Amino acid sequence: xxxxxxxxxxxxxxxxxxxxxxAQDEQTGAILMVAWxxxxxxxxTVATGRAVYxxxxxxxxxxKGEESGHVQIVHEIRLDCDGDVILLKVRQEGGxxxxxxxxxxxxxxxxxxxxxxxxxxxxxxxxDPEQIYK
Amino acid sequence: xxxxxxxxxxxxxxxxxxxxxxAQDEQTGAILMVAWxxxxxxxxTVATGRAVYxxxxxxxxxxKGEESGHVQIVHEIRLDCDGDVILLKVRQEGGxxxxxxxxxxxxxxxxxxxxxxxxxxxxxxxxDPEQIYK
Numbered sequence: 001x002x003x004x005x006x007x008x009x010x011x012x013x014x015x016x017x018x019x020x021x022x023a024q025d026e027q028t029g030a031i032l033m034v035a036w037x038x039x040x041x042x043x044x045t046v047a048t049g050r051a052v053y054x055x056x057x058x059x060x061x062x063x064k065g066e067e068s069g070h071v072q073i074v075h076e077i078r079l080d081c082d083g084d085v086i087l088l089k090v091r092q093e094g095g096x097x098x099x100x101x102x103x104x105x106x107x108x109x110x111x112x113x114x115x116x117x118x119x120x121x122x123x124x125x126x127x128d129p130e131q132i133y134k
Numbered sequence: 135x136x137x138x139x140x141x142x143x144x145x146x147x148x149x150x151x152x153x154x155x156x157a158q159d160e161q162t163g164a165i166l167m168v169a170w171x172x173x174x175x176x177x178x179t180v181a182t183g184r185a186v187y188x189x190x191x192x193x194x195x196x197x198k199g200e201e202s203g204h205v206q207i208v209h210e211i212r213l214d215c216d217g218d219v220i221l222l223k224v225r226q227e228g229g230x231x232x233x234x235x236x237x238x239x240x241x242x243x244x245x246x247x248x249x250x251x252x253x254x255x256x257x258x259x260x261x262d263p264e265q266i267y268k
Contacts (some may be wrong), residue, residue, distance in 0.1 A: 005249035009241070020219075021155055022165060029163025032155060034219040047248050079253060080239040081232050085154075085168040087240045096217050105214040106221045108144070115139035116183050119213060 007046075008039055013086045019084055023064075023097060026089035032097035033105040035084060049074050051088055055119060068132045070094040094127075100114070100131040101125040101132060141180075142173055146218045151190060152155070153218055157198075157231060160209040160223035166231035167239040170218055183208050185222055202266045204228040227260075235259040235266060 015021050018036040025032055035053040041061055044052040049058070051072035056060035065071030074089035079086060099107040107123035147153050151169040159166055170186040171179070175195055178186040185206035190197035199205030206224035213220060218260035232239040 005251070007244060007249075007253055009252050010253055017217065019169065022156060022168070024163075024165060028158050029158075031158060031165070031221055034154065034156070034214060043249075046251055049247070061149040078240040079242045079244070080168060081234055081236075082239070083237075087165055100215055102196070102215075103235070105213040105216070105219075107215070108213045110141060110180065110211040113183070115141075115181055117139070119141055119144055 003028070006038065008043070008082050009081060011039075011042070011086070012082065013039065014084070019086055021053065021086040021088055023050075023051060023072055023088045023090050023092075026091055031103055031106055032090070032092055032103070035064075042086065045074060045088070045098060046077065050091060068096070068099075070092070070096050070098070070132070089103075094103070094130070096126055099129060099133075101127045101129045138173065140175070141176070141225060144213060144217050145173075145176070145220070146216065147173065148218070150188075153220055155185075155187065155220040155222055157185060157206055157222045157224050157226070160225055164238055165240055166206075166224070166226055166237065169198075173247075176220065179208060180211065184223060194252070199227060202228070202230070204230050204266070206231070230260055230266070233267075235261045235263045 017038045022034050023032045026127045028094045030043045033120045038054045040053045051064045053062045076089040079102045103125045108119040110117050155171045157166045172188045175186045175188045185198045186195045192252045204226045210223040236257045238262045242253040244251050245254045
């Protein structure tokens with residue numbers, strides 16, 4: 001890639017060259033997912049207006065929606081005070097961000113207090129993952 | 135600590151025993167901050183209903199608000215599909231989550247497209263940090 005842009009200097013990537021990125025629905029404020037970005041993913045996101053992450057499992061750029069069609073149109077990019085967390089306000093195409101076919105990856109809620117609490121699945125599967133990744 | 139509760143098994147902490155935790159305003163949906171939790175911090179959060187993080191710089195539990203008084207009352211705890219990111223829906227006492235005296239740590243917005251974009255500070259300082267940490 002060419003010379004890094006000045007705005008990239010504000011970001012502190014971790015020892016693996018990554019920073020967590022939160023995708024938030026720009027209209028409802030719902031938190032859809034958290035993934036990771038390296039400098040290249042963020043630069044492509046800024047250049048194209050679509051969310052691009054770094055897949056730690058596949059060790060390559062992950063253009064969100066490349067298989068599912070569930071791309072994220074980026075309306076706003078924010079950075080926190082330490083410069084090590086990125087926030088994307090997005091429009092989620094298809095209304096499904098999670099690979100389980102749900103709107104959000106945060107579909108489990110801890111019910112109860114203390115050691116006897118338990119996770120409850122609160123959000124419905126909107127589309128069978130087998131129909132999403134076919 | 136005593137035997138770990140069953141609900142803790144759902145969480146995958148990283149190689150440092152930590153997971154990122156997002157604090158979101160339970161009423162407005164605004165993302166206030168991202169910090170880190172280890173198992174002990176999360177257990178204390180669940181037990182007390184107040185956000186407790188792990189401070190990586192100080193290497194100790196960080197009971198949010200212990201110095202500033204800006205505690206976070208936890209209304210809901212969520213977990214993502216991979217079990218490696220925690221979401222807290224909180225009421226932020228004092229309306230200030232950031233150590234800079236702002237409501238949110240995400241007070242910088244990237245304006246523009248491509249390499250000539252730049253960060254703009256969009257949110258006001260509500261209280262002088264010297265008055266917060268005195």
